[in-house]
Amino acid sequence: MSWPLYEVFVRGKRGLNHVHVGSLHAPDAETALHNARDLYTRRNEGVSIWVVRSADITASSPDEKDAFFDPSADKVYRHPTFYSIPDDVPHI
Amino acid sequence: MSSFDEIIAADQRVEPRDEMPEGYRKTMVRQIAQHAHSEIIGMQPEGYWITRAPSLRRKAILLAKVQDEAGHGLYLYAAAETLGVDRADLTERLITGRQKYSSIFNYPTLGYADVGVIGWLVDGAAICNQVPLCRSSFGPYARAMIRICKEESFHQRQGYELLMTMMRGTDAQREMVQDAVDRWWWPSLMMFGPPDANSPNTAQSMAWKIKRHTNDELRQKFVDMTVPQAEKLGVTLPDPELRWNPERGHYDFGEPDWDELKRVISGDGPCNAERLERRRRAHEDGAWVREAALAHARKHAREKEAAR
Numbered sequence: 001m002s003w004p005l006y007e008v009f010v011r012g013k014r015g016l017n018h019v020h021v022g023s024l025h026a027p028d029a030e031t032a033l034h035n036a037r038d039l040y041t042r043r044n045e046g047v048s049i050w051v052v053r054s055a056d057i058t059a060s061s062p063d064e065k066d067a068f069f070d071p072s073a074d075k076v077y078r079h080p081t082f083y084s085i086p087d088d089v090p091h092i
Numbered sequence: 093m094s095s096f097d098e099i100i101a102a103d104q105r106v107e108p109r110d111e112m113p114e115g116y117r118k119t120m121v122r123q124i125a126q127h128a129h130s131e132i133i134g135m136q137p138e139g140y141w142i143t144r145a146p147s148l149r150r151k152a153i154l155l156a157k158v159q160d161e162a163g164h165g166l167y168l169y170a171a172a173e174t175l176g177v178d179r180a181d182l183t184e185r186l187i188t189g190r191q192k193y194s195s196i197f198n199y200p201t202l203g204y205a206d207v208g209v210i211g212w213l214v215d216g217a218a219i220c221n222q223v224p225l226c227r228s229s230f231g232p233y234a235r236a237m238i239r240i241c242k243e244e245s246f247h248q249r250q251g252y253e254l255l256m257t258m259m260r261g262t263d264a265q266r267e268m269v270q271d272a273v274d275r276w277w278w279p280s281l282m283m284f285g286p287p288d289a290n291s292p293n294t295a296q297s298m299a300w301k302i303k304r305h306t307n308d309e310l311r312q313k314f315v316d317m318t319v320p321q322a323e324k325l326g327v328t329l330p331d332p333e334l335r336w337n338p339e340r341g342h343y344d345f346g347e348p349d350w351d352e353l354k355r356v357i358s359g360d361g362p363c364n365a366e367r368l369e370r371r372r373r374a375h376e377d378g379a380w381v382r383e384a385a386l387a388h389a390r391k392h393a394r395e396k397e398a399a400r
Contacts, residue, residue: 002180003386005173022236023170025179027382028389039163042156043243062109 005054006032008039010046018050029053100301105231108174116300119293120230121175122191123302128168129186129193133367135161137201138210145204153250154207160247164240171232187372195353196283198361199275205258205268206276211251213273213280213318219244220314221284224304252321259326266326273322274330281345282353284311290350315343 003025009018021040026032032051040046060068076082085092096112099105106112135158142158145151169179185191196214201207222244225237258265285291285307297303305313315334322329333346355361 002178003382021239022167023173024166027385028392031385031389039166042159042163059109062107062111 003027006036006051007054007057008032008036009050009052010036010040011048012045013047018048023054026051100229103301105234106229107231108176115296116302117175119297119300119302120233121172121177124168124172124175124230124233124236125177125182125185126192126194128165128172128182129191130197131161131165131168132186133193133197133371135165136367136370137197137199137363138207140201141204141207145207150254157211157247157250160243164243167236167239168233171230171236174232183375187368187375189359189368192357194283195356195361196279197367198356198363199279200363202275203268203272205255205265205272208251208254208258208269209272209276211247211249212255212321213251213276214283215244215247215251216318216321217280217283217314219248220310220317224310227301227304229301252325255325255327269325270327273327277330278348278352279356281311281314281348282350282356284308284314286350286353312342315345319343 004027005023006026006029007023008021010021011018024032024035024039026035029051033049036049036051037046041049072078096106096110096116099110106116138154138161139158142151142154145154169182172182173179182191186193196217201210219241222237222241226234226241228234228237255269258269288294288306288308291307294303294306298306319329319334319336331346333344335344337344356364359365
């Protein structure tokens with residue numbers, strides 16, 4: 001009988017996304033939040049924390065990485081560098 | 093970029109769900125777990141001085157430092173768990189002596205100056221070891237090491253500052269510092285592990301880019317770094333063979349007592365039994381808290397469910 005695992009995400013400062021920093025065990029989400037504060041923000045590393053049960057995360061599989069991301073690999077026209085514009089056209 | 097070998101060759105990071113050789117996985121679990129255990133056991137020698145530190149300021153600093161060690165242990169256990177091992181199982185392996193921790197924490201802290209010397213020498217040696225691990229090939233380990241290294245710098249500086257303060261004090265205080273240096277110098281050199289010729293795992297770990305430098309390279313780096321710091325502090329390092337070698341561009345130094353290292357690693361150091369017993373007792377004494385917290389969480393989850 002052990003405490004479930006939670007993944008911890010910290011917003012470093014206003015204007016930034018929450019970023020995954022690690023995980024910890026806790027009996028419930030509320031305690032996970034307090035423990036995450038003590039563990040991952042001892043030196044003002046954050047202004048906001050999310051915790052989520054690790055078991056609740058659905059992740060893409062590395063085995064399917066190629067098939068999963070292939071559809072975007074051949075769409076070069078999605079990138080600005082695909083389009084050639086004469087050098088003398090300003091601000092583009 | 094897919095196979096393990098390609099990832100290693102390209103100096104990319106291996107992530108937990110990637111395919112990896114069984115030997116790599118086992119080595120990573122063992123190394124990260126032993127590193128985590130070292131941080132947790134490492135709380136004891138200094139924790140002993142929290143109530144005995146001479147001022148509120150020094151108590152607060154030491155408390156923060158020991159809290160960091162706990163944090164480092166937890167970052168590392170979390171990294172080990174990404175490989176599918178169970179945290180409770182790792183704790184069990186530590187307290188039953190099936191997994192080891194750094195030999196350095198099996199030496200006693202006999203005086204308050206030991207706190208300073210641990211910060212300066214032991215954490216200094218740890219930094220030498222750990223900075224290259226920030227580029228270790230296993231992603232979760234490398235990321236944990238980056239966090240840890242940022243915090244270790246505080247540890248080393250607080251130790252050196254403590255010693256500078258004592259060296260400006262009375263003769264008795266200076267003697268305490270020298271005595272602590274005399275006792276911790278050789279065990280600190282042993283922290284880098286056996287000499288390369290007797291380190292059978294080094295070649296494989298370097299090939300897998302888990303390790304970036306050999307034990308002897310890191311030990312030399314530590315000696316070169318520390319000698320000028322000792323001179324500034326005004327203490328003598330207890331090694332008659334220690335001298336600058338202009339041809340090598342490094343300090344020469346004497347051979348640590350490798351038999352002593354073997355004895356301490358195999359359980360026969362001055363404090364091995366005491367450290368493990370204390371950890372075991374803390375784990376067992378805390379069992380009711382872990383159980384009560386879980387029972388409380390379950391009860392509230394049921395109540396929430398019923399209120400829907």
